[in-house]
Amino acid sequence: MNQKNNLIIGLIIAGVVVMSVNVDADPRDFAEGLPNIGIMLKEITEVDSSLFVTAFWSMLETIEMAFIGTVVGVAIALPLSLLAARNLNNKFVYVPIRALLAAIRTFPSILWAILFVIIVGLGPFAGVLAIIMYTIGFIAKLQYEAIEAIDADPMDAVGAIGVSKIQLIRFVVLPESASHLLSQILYIFDYNIRQTSILGLVGAGGIGFYIINYIKFFEYGKAAVFMLVVLATVLIIEWVSVRVRDKYIVKSQRGMQIKS
Amino acid sequence: MQEQKGESSPSISSLSIVQMNGVSASYDSKEYVLKNIQMSISRGANYAIVGQSGSGKSTLLRLINGMMSPTKGKIMVDYNIPNPSDKKFKSLMHKIGYIPQNLGLIKNSTVLENVLIGALPRVSGFNSFFKKFSDSEIDNAKKILKQVGLQGKAERKVYMLSGGEKRRVAIARALVQKPEIILADEIVSELDHVTAREIMEVLAEAQATMKLTAIMVHHDLQLALEYADRVAVIKEGEKVLEIGVEGDKIVDFQSGNYTQTEILEMFTNESKE
Numbered sequence: 337m338n339q340k341n342n343l344i345i346g347l348i349i350a351g352v353v354v355m356s357v358n359v360d361a362d363p364r365d366f367a368e369g370l371p372n373i374g375i376m377l378k379e380i381t382e383v384d385s386s387l388f389v390t391a392f393w394s395m396l397e398t399i400e401m402a403f404i405g406t407v408v409g410v411a412i413a414l415p416l417s418l419l420a421a422r423n424l425n426n427k428f429v430y431v432p433i434r435a436l437l438a439a440i441r442t443f444p445s446i447l448w449a450i451l452f453v454i455i456v457g458l459g460p461f462a463g464v465l466a467i468i469m470y471t472i473g474f475i476a477k478l479q480y481e482a483i484e485a486i487d488a489d490p491m492d493a494v495g496a497i498g499v500s501k502i503q504l505i506r507f508v509v510l511p512e513s514a515s516h517l518l519s520q521i522l523y524i525f526d527y528n529i530r531q532t533s534i535l536g537l538v539g540a541g542g543i544g545f546y547i548i549n550y551i552k553f554f555e556y557g558k559a560a561v562f563m564l565v566v567l568a569t570v571l572i573i574e575w576v577s578v579r580v581r582d583k584y585i586v587k588s589q590r591g592m593q594i595k596s
Numbered sequence: 597m598q599e600q601k602g603e604s605s606p607s608i609s610s611l612s613i614v615q616m617n618g619v620s621a622s623y624d625s626k627e628y629v630l631k632n633i634q635m636s637i638s639r640g641a642n643y644a645i646v647g648q649s650g651s652g653k654s655t656l657l658r659l660i661n662g663m664m665s666p667t668k669g670k671i672m673v674d675y676n677i678p679n680p681s682d683k684k685f686k687s688l689m690h691k692i693g694y695i696p697q698n699l700g701l702i703k704n705s706t707v708l709e710n711v712l713i714g715a716l717p718r719v720s721g722f723n724s725f726f727k728k729f730s731d732s733e734i735d736n737a738k739k740i741l742k743q744v745g746l747q748g749k750a751e752r753k754v755y756m757l758s759g760g761e762k763r764r765v766a767i768a769r770a771l772v773q774k775p776e777i778i779l780a781d782e783i784v785s786e787l788d789h790v791t792a793r794e795i796m797e798v799l800a801e802a803q804a805t806m807k808l809t810a811i812m813v814h815h816d817l818q819l820a821l822e823y824a825d826r827v828a829v830i831k832e833g834e835k836v837l838e839i840g841v842e843g844d845k846i847v848d849f850q851s852g853n854y855t856q857t858e859i860l861e862m863f864t865n866e867s868k869e
């Protein structure tokens with residue numbers, strides 16, 4: 337490590353300290369507040385198991401919302417990513433599309449949810465629309481970056497045959513970026529389940545509605561039931577996506593040996 | 597195989613399918629990687645290009661199929677100036693089978709899918725979007741797979757193939773184009789002698805039956821002389837020799853006659869790595 341690196345690291349640390357003072361982030365407050373965690377933990381253990389059925393059905397609604405949002409969002413994101421890739425289009429196409437996608441990404445899903453609650457009213461539909469918007473912004477960006485990173489050799493070899501752009505996309509771009517796309521879809525589905533879980537905060541459906549309300553009224557034990565169901569769901573999805581990844585992604589790359 | 601020997605003086609451009617006059621090329625405008633290339637390749641010829649690593653051989657092929665434009669000079673390929681955005685040249689590109697140095701295969705697609713890419717110019721946009729090919733196209737592709745020695749491997753994913761098999765896939769893709777010109781970039785380099793010769797035989801046979809012009813880059817002069825009727829030697833971007841075998845003599849088409857050993861000595865001195 338040289339002088340310059342040391343200086344940069346020093347400046348970053350100094351920056352964190354100064355900014356912490358600015359935003360009033362005082363570690364002493366954290367230490368004083370620690371006993372509150374104990375109180376919360378104690379109440380959480382007083383789980384109200386009669387609520388599991390409600391929790392299950394609201395989780396199912398959440399999963400359905402996330403699923404629809406992911407599928408529709410990806411279906412819209414994919415063509416947009418093809419239009420945003422700089423190696424497939426000229427700048428009169430990709431510049432406006434990229435600007436649009438950047439605009440979509442400026443809103444976190446919770447803001448989209450508020451917007452759609454205003455437009456379509458309270459309920460899961462607003463949540464689904466919010467998830468769609470978030471998925472479009474996120475998947476389209478990652479996917480156009482993946483398309484731009486495609487190996488130039490097959491693009492060149494097939495391009496030299498003089499095929500049309502549709503054919504180039506279908507026979508080179510899609511197969512060469514498919515495993516990347518699958519990986520992104522698994523990630524965003526997992527992420528969408530978690531973020532759909534909080535959309536209930538603004539009345540956009542899903543399990544979050546219950547969690548927020550019980551927490552509001554300090555009924556941590558009841559909220560805990562719902563959070564446990566979310567946790568279990570996320571773990572199951574994680575397990576499934578590891579399986580899918582191993583089958584379709586890792587193997588096709590280089591036949592990696594997985595130690596089990 | 598048609599013999600072009602003896603009748604191919606560079607000035608008879610009407611007979612040549614590829615004609616280069618004073619062609620120079622560069623990637624970053626600083627330095628020419630090809631300098632003042634004069635080249636005339638006759639229709640139906642079996643032309644080889646040899647030279648050291650970095651001498652500009654791959655660049656030369658990319659000039660011919662229009663993937664790159666010369667900085668100076670003029671290239672004509674079948675009376676067209678190579679330019680992929682020109683409609684007329686584009687239809688010529690359908691007939692140029694290009695096998696790049698690293699093959700450019702789609703690793704996650706099957707052998708058959710890769711090979712059918714060569715048939716895409718004959719398939720409508722709609723059908724190709726659904727990867728729908730006519731039975732006769734599929735039969736033809738399978739026939740060519742057999743011809744290159746890949747029978748029974750049609751449904752294999754390309755990433756599972758050996759290096760030699762991958763090269764056969766790239767050859768098959770080019771042959772499915774029903775090409776008039778084949779551009780092959782070091783298609784047998786780094787293979788064992790037996791496999792290299794097998795693959796060269798496949799190409800030689802295809803060339804004879806399909807009456808196509810072959811322009812192949814080789815690392816090995818010996819191999820080039822064995823299969824080609826003309827060999828251009830490129831050194832640091834310049835064409836320093838153009839030779840061919842006539843009887844038991846190597847003829848230098850630029851500057852008189854040499855014996856085979858003289859040329860080989862000249863070459864090894866020049867291109868010892």
Ligand SMILES: Nc1ncnc2c1ncn2[C@@H]1O[C@H](COP(=O)(O)OP(=O)(O)OP(=O)(O)O)[C@@H](O)[C@H]1O
Pocket residue numbers: 623624629647648649650651652653654655656697
């Ligand atoms: N995309 C590129 N950008 C910049 N320079 C390049 C590029 N491709 C090739 N070059 C340079 O152009 C010169 C000729 O390259 P080329 O690939 O034509 O050589 P070659 O004779 O095919 O070599 P090899 O036998 O190693 O394949 C080299 O000096 C190389 O560094």
Ligand SMILES: [Mg+2]
Pocket residue numbers: 653654655697781
């Ligand atoms: Mg090369």
